[in-house]
Amino acid sequence: MKTLKKNIFQLCCVVLFFCCNAIQNQSANKTKRPPNIIFIFADDLGYGDLGCFGARDIKTPNIDRMAKEGITFTSFYSASSVSSPSRAGFLTGRLPQRMGVNGVFFPQSFTGMPSEEVTIAELLKSKGYKTGIIGKWHLGHRPQFLPLQQGFDEYYGIPYSNDMHNVVYMDGNDIVEHHIDQAEMTKRFHEKSLSFVTRHRDDPFFLFLSHAMPHVPLYVSEQFKGSSKRGLYGDVIQEMDWGVGAIIDTLDKLNLLENTLIIFTSDNGPWSVMEDHGGSSGGLRQGKFYTFEGGMRVPTVALWKGTIPEGLVNNDLASQMDWFPTFAALADIALPKDRAIDGVDISKVLFGKGKRAKDSYLFFSGEQLMGYRKGQWKVKMPFAGFERQRWKQGEPAHDTLLFDLEKDPGEKNNLYSTNKKLARTLIEEMNKEYAAMGELPPSLIVRNPADEGHYEYLKNKHKK
Ligand code: MG
Numbered sequence: 001m002k003t004l005k006k007n008i009f010q011l012c013c014v015v016l017f018f019c020c021n022a023i024q025n026q027s028a029n030k031t032k033r034p035p036n037i038i039f040i041f042a043d044d045l046g047y048g049d050l051g052c053f054g055a056r057d058i059k060t061p062n063i064d065r066m067a068k069e070g071i072t073f074t075s076f077y078s079a080s081s082v083s084s085p086s087r088a089g090f091l092t093g094r095l096p097q098r099m100g101v102n103g104v105f106f107p108q109s110f111t112g113m114p115s116e117e118v119t120i121a122e123l124l125k126s127k128g129y130k131t132g133i134i135g136k137w138h139l140g141h142r143p144q145f146l147p148l149q150q151g152f153d154e155y156y157g158i159p160y161s162n163d164m165h166n167v168v169y170m171d172g173n174d175i176v177e178h179h180i181d182q183a184e185m186t187k188r189f190h191e192k193s194l195s196f197v198t199r200h201r202d203d204p205f206f207l208f209l210s211h212a213m214p215h216v217p218l219y220v221s222e223q224f225k226g227s228s229k230r231g232l233y234g235d236v237i238q239e240m241d242w243g244v245g246a247i248i249d250t251l252d253k254l255n256l257l258e259n260t261l262i263i264f265t266s267d268n269g270p271w272s273v274m275e276d277h278g279g280s281s282g283g284l285r286q287g288k289f290y291t292f293e294g295g296m297r298v299p300t301v302a303l304w305k306g307t308i309p310e311g312l313v314n315n316d317l318a319s320q321m322d323w324f325p326t327f328a329a330l331a332d333i334a335l336p337k338d339r340a341i342d343g344v345d346i347s348k349v350l351f352g353k354g355k356r357a358k359d360s361y362l363f364f365s366g367e368q369l370m371g372y373r374k375g376q377w378k379v380k381m382p383f384a385g386f387e388r389q390r391w392k393q394g395e396p397a398h399d400t401l402l403f404d405l406e407k408d409p410g411e412k413n414n415l416y417s418t419n420k421k422l423a424r425t426l427i428e429e430m431n432k433e434y435a436a437m438g439e440l441p442p443s444l445i446v447r448n449p450a451d452e453g454h455y456e457y458l459k460n461k462h463k464k
Contacts (some may be wrong), residue, residue, distance in 0.1 A: 012332050034331040036260040038207045043215040046270030048282020049237055053299040057229035058237050061209035062245035063264050063301060070303035071312040071350060077319045077361055078268045081288055083161060084138050087268040091119040093324025093343035100444040102366045105140055107165050110138010111444040118336050120324050121151030127331050130200040134192045135210035146173055156192050162212040182219035185212055190243035201254045211240060216274050258306045265439055266298040273393045286410040289392050291363040292411055293368040308350045317373060318356055322346045362433055367443055372430035376406035377428040
């Protein structure tokens with residue numbers, strides 16, 4: 001009897017030991033597991049197009065909820081005022097000029113973001129993340145440049161902008177649909193995103209939801225037609241907002257909301273020459289294609305329930321390139337040492353525990369350095385002017401400009417003539433930062449003019 005009791009006691013001890021161990025391992029795993037990251041990119045969304053950024057004729061309750069329960073960045077810059085370089089900057093943490101991505105790729109482009117670049121998807125994958133991009137890629141559509149060759153496990157979406165010839169759906173490296181119905185696109189990207197999140201709930205994951213909208217041409221599903229007070233443009237944003245809500249609800253149901261950092265932002269400012277089919281810059285000067293605030297300052301919010309303090313507002317400058325070192329820090333991954341990274345780890349800013357380590361920013365348009373921001377001051381280099389064309393707003397020629405962005409975010413009051421000394425100091429600092437970049441590679445966006453000698457031949461022949 002005694003032996004039996006002893007055996008039962010020993011058995012209980014062993015069971016208890018294993019239970020304790022299992023619980024310990026489980027909590028260790030829980031603390032060890034890095035956060036999931038969902039990065040939602042709108043395309044050509046203006047600074048004034050979200051409820052939490054002042055829009056009254058577009059309702060965005062879900063994105064507003066992200067702002068209310070998370071952090072709002074009021075001075076957040078895209079890496080470029082156009083699509084491809086903006087994406088390259090986000091994915092690599094580097095100014096796109098460092099890799100020659102100075103403009104947008106076209107369906108006839110034979111180039112893409114160089115494979116030697118290290119993307120955030122590659123870094124996160126090295127730490128066991130499942131990585132996916134759903135939506136627009138726009139960093140080269142030749143096989144060697146596609147997302148699966150740049151660190152993504154999964155890709156579903158369109159290879160370039162939705163206004164370009166031969167826009168198709170791709171799944172991985174294959175074209176799966178030649179004739180696409182753009183009215184269903186936003187919904188489809190959301191469905192694919194929900195599937196990605198659900199399938200990978202047991203692993204850390206990185207999802208880059210890269211919307212094709214509200215880039216023109218605008219399309220919306222039947223369900224959202226006429227839903228806003230801002231016409232088709234507003235309807236499109238409201239459908240995107242609905243999708244953000246669906247993602248948050250899904251994370252909540254899967255019990256992942258407290259372990260997921262969600263970011264909503266835009267690749268560049270609004271395409272204002274498209275009038276009511278372009279967005280609103282919310283009072284900022286100019287839009288897409290320009291390095292005035294309207295082209296570069298993008299509405300940005302981030303939610304990480306229980307980790308980012310609720311209702312935080314950050315007015316200091318930050319940039320899309322900051323996500324690269326920030327995600328790396330959150331996942332405890334060392335940054336590549338063999339290249340310059342322009343972004344700065346802003347995890348302290350996210351947690352409300354500190355400021356961004358750098359308060360300056362270089363503004364490029366293509367390969368041209370256009371201006372510089374340091375703290376509240378922004379200096380802009382002389383500009384030859386541009387006459388409005390069907391694709392780009394006009395802007396009169398100007399000499400050097402100096403703005404106090406704290407008092408004048410709309411860049412209306414040029415303070416150069418009364419603050420020349422300050423402007424000179426800023427230009428010196430700008431040039432120092434620019435020189436430190438070293439020699440930059442030639443542009444990868446090559447559009448050689450076609451040889452049209454045959455037309456010339458006919459023209460001359462008929463002249464005779
Ligand atoms: Mg864009």
